[in-house]
Amino acid sequence: MAGGALPGFRDFYPDEFAQRAHIFRAWREVARKYAFVEYDGPPLEPLDLYTKKSGDEIAGQLYNFTDKGGREVALRPEMTPTFARMVAERANALRKPVRWFSIPQLFRYERAQRGRLREHYQLNVDIVGEGSELADAELLSVAISIMKELGLDAADVRARVSDRRLLNALLTEIGIEESRQGAVYAVLDKFARQPREVSITKLTEAGLSADMVEAVLELPTVKEISALRENLRNSATVKPHLDRLTTYFAHLHSLGVSEWVDIDLSIVRGLAYYTGIVFELFDAKGELRAICGGGRYDNLLNDLGGADLPALGFGMGDVVLGELLKERHLMPESSGTGADLFFVGGNGALEHPIGDALRLVHLLRAAGFSVDYGLSADRYQTQPTRNQVDSAKKSGARAVICFSSGTEVLVHGLAGKLKEAPAHTFASRPLLAADETAFAALKDWFAASITSRHPSND
RNA sequence: GUGAUUGUAGCUCAACUGGUUAGAGCACCGGUCUGUGGCACCGGGGGUUGCGGGUUCAAGUCCCGUCAGUCACCCCA
Numbered sequence: 001m002a003g004g005a006l007p008g009f010r011d012f013y014p015d016e017f018a019q020r021a022h023i024f025r026a027w028r029e030v031a032r033k034y035a036f037v038e039y040d041g042p043p044l045e046p047l048d049l050y051t052k053k054s055g056d057e058i059a060g061q062l063y064n065f066t067d068k069g070g071r072e073v074a075l076r077p078e079m080t081p082t083f084a085r086m087v088a089e090r091a092n093a094l095r096k097p098v099r100w101f102s103i104p105q106l107f108r109y110e111r112a113q114r115g116r117l118r119e120h121y122q123l124n125v126d127i128v129g130e131g132s133e134l135a136d137a138e139l140l141s142v143a144i145s146i147m148k149e150l151g152l153d154a155a156d157v158r159a160r161v162s163d164r165r166l167l168n169a170l171l172t173e174i175g176i177e178e179s180r181q182g183a184v185y186a187v188l189d190k191f192a193r194q195p196r197e198v199s200i201t202k203l204t205e206a207g208l209s210a211d212m213v214e215a216v217l218e219l220p221t222v223k224e225i226s227a228l229r230e231n232l233r234n235s236a237t238v239k240p241h242l243d244r245l246t247t248y249f250a251h252l253h254s255l256g257v258s259e260w261v262d263i264d265l266s267i268v269r270g271l272a273y274y275t276g277i278v279f280e281l282f283d284a285k286g287e288l289r290a291i292c293g294g295g296r297y298d299n300l301l302n303d304l305g306g307a308d309l310p311a312l313g314f315g316m317g318d319v320v321l322g323e324l325l326k327e328r329h330l331m332p333e334s335s336g337t338g339a340d341l342f343f344v345g346g347n348g349a350l351e352h353p354i355g356d357a358l359r360l361v362h363l364l365r366a367a368g369f370s371v372d373y374g375l376s377a378d379r380y381q382t383q384p385t386r387n388q389v390d391s392a393k394k395s396g397a398r399a400v401i402c403f404s405s406g407t408e409v410l411v412h413g414l415a416g417k418l419k420e421a422p423a424h425t426f427a428s429r430p431l432l433a434a435d436e437t438a439f440a441a442l443k444d445w446f447a448a449s450i451t452s453r454h455p456s457n458d
Numbered sequence: 459g460u461g462a463u464u465g466u467a468g469c470u471c472a473a474c475u476g477g478u479u480a481g482a483g484c485a486c487c488g489g490u491c492u493g494u495g496g497c498a499c500c501g502g503g504g505g506u507u508g509c510g511g512g513u514u515c516a517a518g519u520c521c522c523g524u525c526a527g528u529c530a531c532c533c534c535a
Contacts, residue, residue, distance in 0.1 A: 108535075293535070383488090389495080393496070
């Protein structure tokens with residue numbers, strides 16, 4: 001449609017905003033449980049923050065331009081460089097290990113597709129200053145706990161785990177020299193998405209012998225450490241890395257998330273800076289793109305900011321996650337205002353002009369209620385009450401309130417059938433006189449009688 | 459950036475091989491109904507058929523371009 005948002009950008013109408021808020025709430029709630037603290041940085045950064053170290057692969061998709069001061073700038077495509085700079089600047093002062101998270105809006109200039117827009121929000125969770133595999137286990141546990149928090153289970157989402165150091169050792173043991181390992185990584189990354197013959201061709205072209213090719217193509221099928229060839233498993237080069245992965249899995253088990261996790265040595269991660277355990281979260285059916293990806297990047301802080309600290313982290317975008325939640329009907333369907341009270345004109349509207357109505361609304365709000373009403377002074381007295389109540393229901397309000405006579409105020413619940421809903425009348429005079437005990441009585445009754453109309457959405 | 463495919467109201471869709479003022483349901487607005495008020499019914503607003511050209515007596519329908527969506531590449535979050 002013409003005149004809409006720019007391609008790849010989204011308008012968040014209240015319903016969509018509620019869904020976004022639902023995801024953000026889960027992110028923040030779980031981060032808090034794991035004792036991470038929130039930070040943020042600028043959405044606009046110097047261009048070279050991204051071109052210097054991340055390489056050309058990212059440069060072609062940057063949303064960049066020259067600002068009015070002649071500076072080359074870019075909308076941030078990822079948070080890690082900003083994070084690295086912030087940590088490096090205060091590396092000595094920060095208490096380790098650092099547990100930080102952020103929910104930046106990120107931008108990339110590339111053709112939009114399902115699950116990939118030009119803009120998205122991405123939870124970033126990072127740990128700095130801890131090199132042990134326990135930190136890796138803690139990090140993955142955060143990601144999985146978010147899935148749980150949103151109502152997903154181990155049948156919906158799978159975590160796939162690999163380890164760059166282990167993979168390096170395995171390839172070396174197979175006899176592949178380091179200069180050719182990059183090509184092998186590329187093939188492993190695409191192993192599931194391209195025909196086996198293509199993989200074989202590419203590996204052969206990379207200079208691997210038939211034996212090596214066979215050994216490499218076995219790797220993605222390994223589901224347990226014991227399934228590795230014996231000579232690989234027992235090699236002195238490989239063993240320490242296998243031991244670490246074993247310990248890592250033991251920690252995951254203790255943290256209660258091991259049933260979500262599979263070994264998958266074809267998980268490579270595109271970004272070149274990963275150095276250790278890496279992981280991705282996928283929907284179990286494999287219909288969508290990765291929900292989440294991350295791992296250990298022990299050299300990046302040093303390369304980027306000169307702080308020699310081990311670090312690890314993950315990013316989780318709102319787009320794919322949102323699609324999965326919608327598919328599983330785990331998203332709030334519609335928002336409504338959810339106001340406590342909706343004021344309508346009742347039988348007493350003629351005795352109480354709009355001024356009285358507004359005064360009551362004002363006092364109710366001052367007493368702590370959220371109050372909605374039709375913004376027409378005219379219809380307050382002329383529109384049939386039943387039609388006003390219809391509007392109140394559609395608004396999602398929990399109860400209606402009106403002048404039911406010259407001397408009384410009626411509060412009536414909107415949950416369920418109107419006839420069965422709780423209702424109560426209060427004397428209007430003390431309420432209009434801002435009598436505190438009258439409002440206290442109203443609040444008590446409301447709290448005891450009126451239930452939320454959307455108990456499942458909260 | 460490459461290729462394929464789609465584009466009618468806010469949403470989901472209709473309109474025979476081109477043929478009167480492009481329709482319906484839902485949603486929205488107003489109203490009616492004092493025993494099914496999260497119901498039924500009545501009425502209303504809203505579309506230069508994505509946009510721009512072309513063919514034709516006549517285009518939502520055919521052709522070209524363009525923009526946008528979707529999918530697959532590329533690549534990655």
